Amino acid sequence: MSRRTFLVSAPVVVGTFGLATQFDTATADAQPPAGLALLSDFEGAVPPTQIAVKCTVPGTFAVSWSPGSIPSGSMRCNVYLDDVLVATSWGVSATIAGVDTTEVHTVEVATLTADNVESERSSGVIRTAVPDDDSGSVPAALFGLRSFGGVQLRWLHAGPNRDRKPAQYIVRSTASANPLEVLQGDDTSCFVTGLPVGIESELILESLDTAGAVIAEARNRIRVTPYSRALLNDYSAPTVPTGVSAVSGRSALRVSWTASADSGSGVLGYKVYANQLFRGQVEGATTLVIAGLQNAVTHRVTVSSYDRAGNESAQSAQTNAIPYYSSPVMQPPAQPNYFKTQKNKIIDPAGLAYIPIGANLNGPSFLWNDDTRGRSAAAADLWKWTCVRLSTGNRDYESPQGYTYFNNNQLDAIVSEYTAKKIVVMIAQHSAVGGGGAGSNLPTAAGSSGDPSGRSSEQASIDWWVEVAKRYRDNPYVWFNLINEPGPNQAELDAQYRRMLARVRAVAPRSTIVLDAASFANDIPTSTTIGTGALREVDSYVLSRGSSIAADFGPGKGYGPIVFSVHLYARWAVNWGGTGSTRLTDEELGTRLRDYCQRVAAKSLPLLIGEIGVEAYAFDADSLCVKAGLYEQGSVVRNGVTTTTGVLVEQGVGVLAWHAARTSGMSVAKPSVNWWATDTRDKTNPPPHAGTGLWDYGNGE
Numbered sequence: 001m002s003r004r005t006f007l008v009s010a011p012v013v014v015g016t017f018g019l020a021t022q023f024d025t026a027t028a029d030a031q032p033p034a035g036l037a038l039l040s041d042f043e044g045a046v047p048p049t050q051i052a053v054k055c056t057v058p059g060t061f062a063v064s065w066s067p068g069s070i071p072s073g074s075m076r077c078n079v080y081l082d083d084v085l086v087a088t089s090w091g092v093s094a095t096i097a098g099v100d101t102t103e104v105h106t107v108e109v110a111t112l113t114a115d116n117v118e119s120e121r122s123s124g125v126i127r128t129a130v131p132d133d134d135s136g137s138v139p140a141a142l143f144g145l146r147s148f149g150g151v152q153l154r155w156l157h158a159g160p161n162r163d164r165k166p167a168q169y170i171v172r173s174t175a176s177a178n179p180l181e182v183l184q185g186d187d188t189s190c191f192v193t194g195l196p197v198g199i200e201s202e203l204i205l206e207s208l209d210t211a212g213a214v215i216a217e218a219r220n221r222i223r224v225t226p227y228s229r230a231l232l233n234d235y236s237a238p239t240v241p242t243g244v245s246a247v248s249g250r251s252a253l254r255v256s257w258t259a260s261a262d263s264g265s266g267v268l269g270y271k272v273y274a275n276q277l278f279r280g281q282v283e284g285a286t287t288l289v290i291a292g293l294q295n296a297v298t299h300r301v302t303v304s305s306y307d308r309a310g311n312e313s314a315q316s317a318q319t320n321a322i323p324y325y326s327s328p329v330m331q332p333p334a335q336p337n338y339f340k341t342q343k344n345k346i347i348d349p350a351g352l353a354y355i356p357i358g359a360n361l362n363g364p365s366f367l368w369n370d371d372t373r374g375r376s377a378a379a380a381d382l383w384k385w386t387c388v389r390l391s392t393g394n395r396d397y398e399s400p401q402g403y404t405y406f407n408n409n410q411l412d413a414i415v416s417e418y419t420a421k422k423i424v425v426m427i428a429q430h431s432a433v434g435g436g437g438a439g440s441n442l443p444t445a446a447g448s449s450g451d452p453s454g455r456s457s458e459q460a461s462i463d464w465w466v467e468v469a470k471r472y473r474d475n476p477y478v479w480f481n482l483i484n485e486p487g488p489n490q491a492e493l494d495a496q497y498r499r500m501l502a503r504v505r506a507v508a509p510r511s512t513i514v515l516d517a518a519s520f521a522n523d524i525p526t527s528t529t530i531g532t533g534a535l536r537e538v539d540s541y542v543l544s545r546g547s548s549i550a551a552d553f554g555p556g557k558g559y560g561p562i563v564f565s566v567h568l569y570a571r572w573a574v575n576w577g578g579t580g581s582t583r584l585t586d587e588e589l590g591t592r593l594r595d596y597c598q599r600v601a602a603k604s605l606p607l608l609i610g611e612i613g614v615e616a617y618a619f620d621a622d623s624l625c626v627k628a629g630l631y632e633q634g635s636v637v638r639n640g641v642t643t644t645t646g647v648l649v650e651q652g653v654g655v656l657a658w659h660a661a662r663t664s665g666m667s668v669a670k671p672s673v674n675w676w677a678t679d680t681r682d683k684t685n686p687p688p689h690a691g692t693g694l695w696d697y698g699n700g701e
Helices: 376-382 411-419 457-472 490-507 541-553 586-602 621-631 647-651 691-699
Strands: 005-009 022-025 049-054 060-066 076-081 084-089 093-097 104-112 118-121 125-128 140-147 150-156 168-173 179-184 189-193 201-208 214-217 222-224 242-249 252-258 267-274 277-282 287-291 299-307 319-321 340-342 345-347 357-362 387-393 424-431 478-481 513-516 562-568 607-612 633-638 641-646 654-657
Touching: 049 104, 049 125, 060 076, 060 104, 076 093, 084 093, 150 201, 150 222, 179 189, 242 299, 242 319, 252 267, 252 299, 267 287, 267 490, 277 287, 357 691, 376 411, 387 411, 387 607, 387 654, 411 424, 424 457, 457 478, 457 490, 490 513, 490 541, 513 607, 541 562, 541 586, 562 621, 586 607, 586 621, 586 633, 586 647, 607 621, 621 633, 621 641, 621 647, 621 691, 633 647, 641 647, 641 691, 647 654, 647 691, 654 691
Parallel strands: 005 022, 357 387, 357 654, 387 424, 424 478, 478 513, 513 562, 562 607, 607 654
Antiparallel strands: 005 093, 049 060, 060 093, 076 084, 076 104, 104 118, 104 125, 140 150, 150 189, 168 179, 168 201, 201 214, 201 222, 242 252, 252 287, 267 277, 267 299, 299 319, 340 345, 633 641
8 A cells, every 4th residue: 555645624633544644634723622521422423424525626525414413512523535534523524635536435424422432434425536527528447357359448437417528438558549449428338459468558548529639538547468369269179189108107107198289279288187087287298297196006097188268178098007116206296285175074285174264355346345455464363264255247337426346456466465364265256247147047149248259158257267267276275166146947057067167177177166056056946845844955956966066077086176155045044835934933944054054064065155144125034044054053062161153153164254345235344344444253243144153153252
């Protein structure tokens, strides 16, 4: 974080906050009104309303509000800029100067009593620090998401009633004066192609008037390196390797073969199998040592090739070889330790039992304006989280204030920061390219992706995952959650998962892959008739199809773990097809949930809860799920004492709350506290919310 100075005027009380940002007072009176009596008001403070943020001078916000209330005494207000306290005002306004004009900012106000008890904050106002009468001509908050052969651009502009609304926008590179795209003044997005592949380009967005003259440049530029367009529409595998031979070593074989060819994206590497189990991969070579083989036993060795798009060839003709005790020792290439499984248990790279505990956080182009970067210390040290699910959107999410995801576009930085603390980063594709969104499987019709390639949504999603897998496959603490909340058609979903896994496993055989269950990931279809009883196996994707897909793409074939994710929401607490109440009792829900966890475990399938939480507008049954899973209906023994807890804690099933953002309606912290500032249990969101239960699960309380 860079050091910035804000100049604050109006009657305020300010100081220096934090280590990286300094706030200086103007010359205005910073003392309380004469004769103020300090009262003991510890509760009942109501936040201000009708927050207005105006900008007439670049870099300066004029903030005003309608006052809240306190039980008695004189009221003050705290003003926050991007979650940092910048002013304490005795009036109903404040001016903040020195605000960065290239970023999108959030302004909030809270009521403060004489005894410094703060109310919840007001709703945040999101905007840039550029003049109101200029924002129609100057595009703001430019965002870029690199893609295959280009970049998807998004930006903010003013509405039709603003002065000097631009007639057109143009996008160009600093490398050339010729525009890459020419757009109408109403546009706020475009897909830019024609950029050099594998080379960083700097892009500029400019607004034009009706005469074609440049009015202004956007307040920030984008640097982007597009992926190779050679991947697009490459769905043909390379040729099968030939000339496979093996030299025997002590508990090892040195396998060699003749190179394959590929007319599409090009051969990337080779995978070696022994007795149909994956034993290793190599890129840029045609020989590989595989170790850990049983001596004096014949091993059937085959080799396959795969290209840059993740298409894998058939396996070669087999060659037989027998490792011997007396043969020379062969050293295989060093490999990082990966996650493994023992039946239904997950084992981390250090060989220790692992339970994913954490929350969903913002990833690239996602909905809420919380920056995930810089928060890993709070996740690891305060909450004791072992996993975060990085919610990543590939489509637009709009709010009345415009796009609100501009702080969360550095995937590499997030992955590096969190995995350095041994926190798993589970990348989740929440809205597949051109896809149908939650509750549906990926469209397979040609052109349904909506991008210039003509691909289907499924193909575009797989291409995206292949690139993600190649980027992070050597980091065992990065997991891939392929589809968020797919639809109810189990057969269709199973076929889609298999097509996706075939290509992702080609480039990332050892990585952990997470598969959401069917029916919005709840694994309970609306067609079931189970009454108040246990989930039927035929209705459950995990119970009916999990073993088969894990056997084909998981440890049963020598690959990394397949972990199944269930989202625990209201439909778990429904009396399906029964009579009487449409809701289960707490006890009935606890029994249903415990039975499900135990049956999944009996099939040796790792399970986690990818989302759990309570939304203000959701069914009341959401709260039953949280309480049954995290607070009641279960028990654990700690230090010889039996403690009431949730079924998920009792069964050792991992839990990720949805969502940590304070604006999500499901925050794990109290509404007045950001999750990363939650340093004690009493700041967590209590039942029926997930916060306190999640805190206890991570901290062992």
